[in-house]
Amino acid sequence: MSTTIHKLIIPTPFPVGDLNAYLIEGEKLTLIDAGPKTEEAWKALNEQLMKLGFQAGDIEQIAVTHHHPDHVGLLDYFPDSVPVIGHRYNDVWLQQDSVFFQQYNEFFFRWFERFGIPYPPQLLVKKLKSPMDYSCHRSLTKTIAEGEQVDGLEGWRVLETPGHAQGHICLYHEGEELLVGGDLLLAHVSSNPLLEPPQENQTERPKSLLQYNQSLKKISELCISCVYAGHGEDVTDVRGLVEHRLKRQEERAYTVLEMIKEKPMTVFEVCQRLFPSVYEKQLGLTISETVGQFDYLEAIGEIRLDETNPYWLYYAQ
Numbered sequence: 001m002s003t004t005i006h007k008l009i010i011p012t013p014f015p016v017g018d019l020n021a022y023l024i025e026g027e028k029l030t031l032i033d034a035g036p037k038t039e040e041a042w043k044a045l046n047e048q049l050m051k052l053g054f055q056a057g058d059i060e061q062i063a064v065t066h067h068h069p070d071h072v073g074l075l076d077y078f079p080d081s082v083p084v085i086g087h088r089y090n091d092v093w094l095q096q097d098s099v100f101f102q103q104y105n106e107f108f109f110r111w112f113e114r115f116g117i118p119y120p121p122q123l124l125v126k127k128l129k130s131p132m133d134y135s136c137h138r139s140l141t142k143t144i145a146e147g148e149q150v151d152g153l154e155g156w157r158v159l160e161t162p163g164h165a166q167g168h169i170c171l172y173h174e175g176e177e178l179l180v181g182g183d184l185l186l187a188h189v190s191s192n193p194l195l196e197p198p199q200e201n202q203t204e205r206p207k208s209l210l211q212y213n214q215s216l217k218k219i220s221e222l223c224i225s226c227v228y229a230g231h232g233e234d235v236t237d238v239r240g241l242v243e244h245r246l247k248r249q250e251e252r253a254y255t256v257l258e259m260i261k262e263k264p265m266t267v268f269e270v271c272q273r274l275f276p277s278v279y280e281k282q283l284g285l286t287i288s289e290t291v292g293q294f295d296y297l298e299a300i301g302e303i304r305l306d307e308t309n310p311y312w313l314y315y316a317q
């Protein structure tokens with residue numbers, strides 16, 4: 001029996017545009033990702049379910065690909081009796097756990113200083129957290145990890161694919177060569193490997209871009225005829241697009257290296273040069289992207305770090 005999977009297009013207030021949620025008619029009627037917590041999103045979800053002959057009350061479980069508000073906010077509209085399934089790292093985000101967010105503040109205060117960002121860190125962190133207004137207050141009912149099958153979704157297996165988010169997963173159906181990909185691989189834009197504070201068993205700042213590249217390579221080695229992406233069109237040429245994304249990233253890293261060869265720089269100085277028109281408005285995204293290039297160059301031995309100042313300076317080797 002082949003899988004029946006429906007794409008539900010949900011509006012979001014974010015620059016990325018609409019979210020794609022997916023309804024899978026498995027043994028359990030399963031929603032993958034939900035949408036942001038807005039009335040418009042809830043209305044769009046219900047209208048599209050109705051066209052398919054369902055209503056929200058028919059959904060038996062919800063799995064999330066990752067914790068970002070555009071994917072999980074609408075969970076608050078579902079009754080507590082509907083199980084929510086995801087990687088365990090999502091839980092503190094979904095709950096908006098106060099201890100975690102205290103650590104989150106401290107993490108960004110510390111790293112913003114190291115990156116050489118000259119603005120008041122309290123303001124930056126407040127701005128960084130503002131999308132959380134569209135998130136939920138829920139707990140995971142069940143956690144899933146690499147290789148596990150999802151209950152009620154026969155044939156679908158979990159792939160851990162960190163980078164865009166630490167708790168990011170994809171669901172893979174090997175027999176049908178299908179991947180529900182979350183935000184790992186999008187057709188129209190490259191996905192951002194976002195900075196995140198470490199979780200329980202992580203001790204250092206996760207190097208999101210390096211993780212993200214590994215996750216891309218991981219899916220490009222699988223047989224996949226279609227990626228149902230979290231935003232935009234389906235992706236059919238997975239290997240081609242992964243190769244393209246990795247190549248563009250490497251090119252950007254070498255652009256950064258050329259800058260550092262002129263003179264040692266902080267992450268923030270390079271960020272300003274890479275994104276002169278948007279770095280102030282989108283500091284979270286652009287700093288994440290920039291520090292990713294530094295992590296990459298450091299990993300391949302092209303740059304080294306001077307940690308003796310409060311702001312860290314990077315030198316070309």
Ligand SMILES: [Zn+2]
Pocket residue numbers: 066068164165183
């Ligand atoms: Zn996301």
